Amino acid sequence: MEENTAQPQSLAPKPPRTRIQKAKREAILEAGLDVFSEAGFRGATLDRIAAAAGLSKPNLLYYYPSKEAIHDALLRDLLSTWLDPLTAIDPDGNPLDELLGYVQRKLAMARDFPRESRLFANEIIQGAPHMHAHLRDGLKPLVDRMARVIDQWIADGKIAPVDPVHLIFSVWALTQHYADFDVQVRTVLGDEDPFPGAEAHLETLFRRLLTP
Amino acid sequence: MEENTAQPQSLAPKPPRTRIQKAKREAILEAGLDVFSEAGFRGATLDRIAAAAGLSKPNLLYYYPSKEAIHDALLRDLLSTWLDPLTAIDPDGNPLDELLGYVQRKLAMARDFPRESRLFANEIIQGAPHMHAHLRDGLKPLVDRMARVIDQWIADGKIAPVDPVHLIFSVWALTQHYADFDVQVRTVLGDEDPFPGAEAHLETLFRRLLTP
DNA sequence: CCTTCATTTGACCGATTGGTCAAATCGGAA
DNA sequence: TTCCGATTTGACCAATCGGTCAAATGAAGG
Numbered sequence: 086m087e088e089n090t091a092q093p094q095s096l097a098p099k100p101p102r103t104r105i106q107k108a109k110r111e112a113i114l115e116a117g118l119d120v121f122s123e124a125g126f127r128g129a130t131l132d133r134i135a136a137a138a139g140l141s142k143p144n145l146l147y148y149y150p151s152k153e154a155i156h157d158a159l160l161r162d163l164l165s166t167w168l169d170p171l172t173a174i175d176p177d178g179n180p181l182d183e184l185l186g187y188v189q190r191k192l193a194m195a196r197d198f199p200r201e202s203r204l205f206a207n208e209i210i211q212g213a214p215h216m217h218a219h220l221r222d223g224l225k226p227l228v229d230r231m232a233r234v235i236d237q238w239i240a241d242g243k244i245a246p247v248d249p250v251h252l253i254f255s256v257w258a259l260t261q262h263y264a265d266f267d268v269q270v271r272t273v274l275g276d277e278d279p280f281p282g283a284e285a286h287l288e289t290l291f292r293r294l295l296t297p
Numbered sequence: 298m299e300e301n302t303a304q305p306q307s308l309a310p311k312p313p314r315t316r317i318q319k320a321k322r323e324a325i326l327e328a329g330l331d332v333f334s335e336a337g338f339r340g341a342t343l344d345r346i347a348a349a350a351g352l353s354k355p356n357l358l359y360y361y362p363s364k365e366a367i368h369d370a371l372l373r374d375l376l377s378t379w380l381d382p383l384t385a386i387d388p389d390g391n392p393l394d395e396l397l398g399y400v401q402r403k404l405a406m407a408r409d410f411p412r413e414s415r416l417f418a419n420e421i422i423q424g425a426p427h428m429h430a431h432l433r434d435g436l437k438p439l440v441d442r443m444a445r446v447i448d449q450w451i452a453d454g455k456i457a458p459v460d461p462v463h464l465i466f467s468v469w470a471l472t473q474h475y476a477d478f479d480v481q482v483r484t485v486l487g488d489e490d491p492f493p494g495a496e497a498h499l500e501t502l503f504r505r506l507l508t509p
Numbered sequence: 510c511c512t513t514c515a516t517t518t519g520a521c522c523g524a525t526t527g528g529t530c531a532a533a534t535c536g537g538a539a
Numbered sequence: 540t541t542c543c544g545a546t547t548t549g550a551c552c553a554a555t556c557g558g559t560c561a562a563a564t565g566a567a568g569g
Contacts, residue, residue, distance in 0.1 A: 123423060123424065124337075124339060124423060125336075125337045125339065125340055125419075125423065126340070127336060127337065127339060127340030128337055128338070128339030128340055128423070203422050206418075206422055206477070206478075207337075207419075207422060207423075209477070209478050209480055209481050210415050210418055210419060210422070210477050210478070211335060211336060211337065211340070211419075212335065212480055213480045213481065213484075217480070217484070220480070220481060220484045220485075221484055224481070224484070224485065225484055225485050228485050229485075245505070247498065247501065247502075248494055248497070248498045250485060250486065250494075251494055251495060251498035252498070254474060254475075254482065254485075254495075255471055255498070255502065257474070257478075258470045258471050258473075258474035258478075259467055259470050259471065261470075262466060262469070262470035262474075263466075265418070265421070265422050266418075266421050266422070266469075266470075268421055268424055268425045268429070268432070269421050269425070269432060269436070270466065272425075272429070272432045272433055272436070272437055273432075273436065273437050273440050273441075273462060273466075274462065282460055282462075282463055283463060283466075285460070286459065286460045286463035286464070286467070289459065289506070290459075290467065290502070290506050293457070293505045293506050294501070294502050294505050294506065
């Protein structure tokens with residue numbers, strides 16, 4: 086390993102230096118995702134996170150200085166990837182295909198990353214005390230921008246007229262529901278895997294809503 | 298001295314005897330709804346509930362024997378009223394009107410009883426540890442029954458073909474979203490009241506989905 | 510070996526948690 | 540007034556919480 090040049094240290098939380106640090110940090114975030122998504126911020130305990138990560142509590146606090154630091158790191162990592170499917174919409178593509186593709190990607194995230202969805206849901210339901218600024222500075226401008234794209238599509242007669250912001254809310258609500266309310270969904274459906282049916286249903290729903 | 302109260306004590310939680318008991322119990326449930334819906338079960342504390350109800354902690358525990366007892370009482374009271382809009386659907390009415398009316402009633406509940414919606418959401422997201430049996434014995438049979446009604450409407454050509462269970466999920470997701478994700482919705486919409494726009498949007502959405 | 514720094518841990522701390530208990534107070538009937 | 544049960548409270552408790560700290564251990568180079 087060669088010496089790296091002296092970089093001007095920015096105000097980043099803590100730059101991982103060694104290989105072991107990186108691995109332990111990841112294990113902690115993984116464990117934190119498990120516990121926070123299942124119990125919420127206040128319901129989660131450092132002991133449970135430490136146990137899930139295979140560390141002692143002081144050892145965990147050696148890598149992250151506090152419970153809130155772990156939670157904040159998770160939320161920071163989450164928000165951008167959570168909005169990726171929305172930014173992937175191409176204003177120059179076929180409007181109906183773009184929106185149906187967005188729905189499908191969002192549903193796939195609910196299927197493949199239910200813990201992330203529940204972490205987010207817990208935070209929002211309880212008033213977003215650790216995320217309000219991020220919503221205002223990150224999510225709102227993005228939604229505003231996409232709403233203008235959708236309005237243009239409507240003006241061009243490419244899709245049926247809808248309120249674009251409530252349309253986006255509908256995509257979020259309908260897809261995340263299958264992750265956040267998983268227990269309820271599976272109780273009603275029995276053993277059946279909810280997602281094939283959900284995909285077909287949402288495709289039908291948004292196609293009928295948006296076809297001019 | 299003989300007493301006239303020869304009632305055989307059943308295993309009911311605690312029959313309210315006096316007027317003051319009834320009032321204090323109600324105040325406690327009201328305070329519990331505030332705190333539990335905002336913080337979840339584990340995040341809520343007896344001290345906060347007692348303070349919100351205007352009682353000392355031991356006094357609170359005089360009326361309900363434990364934190365869990367308050368939570369259980371709230372959930373028990375909630376589930377039936379929460380499902381009322383669904384049971385109010387008339388199998389012999391006009392299918393489209395019945396379903397659109399159901400959506401409207403459910404959205405009104407999200408507007409008028411957001412705390413109840415968030416209490417429910419917190420419980421389900423965290424795996425429904427205190428409600429699983431109620432979902433199985435109360436909610437599932439009701440959904441199954443309504444699904445048969447909707448299937449009959451489809452078979453009669455009264456509404457367009459849809460998966461009835463996922464249709465019900467859609468109503469829940471789209472309406473409760475405006476209560477549970479209130480912070481996010483209002484951050485994106487700014488000062489605007491979300492509900493008029495939501496009502497118009499959902500009417501459009503379900504009309505286009507269900508019109509044959 | 511020695512030195513140095515990263516890592517790990519047991520013991521511990523003050524605050525908060527849900528809950529108990531005996532004693533005090535209240536309120537209405539006789 | 541007296542009495543008696545309903546109600547209320549201050550003091551307290553064991554468990555758990557997030558977090559600290561000094562000391563021990565590990566690893567790697569000289």
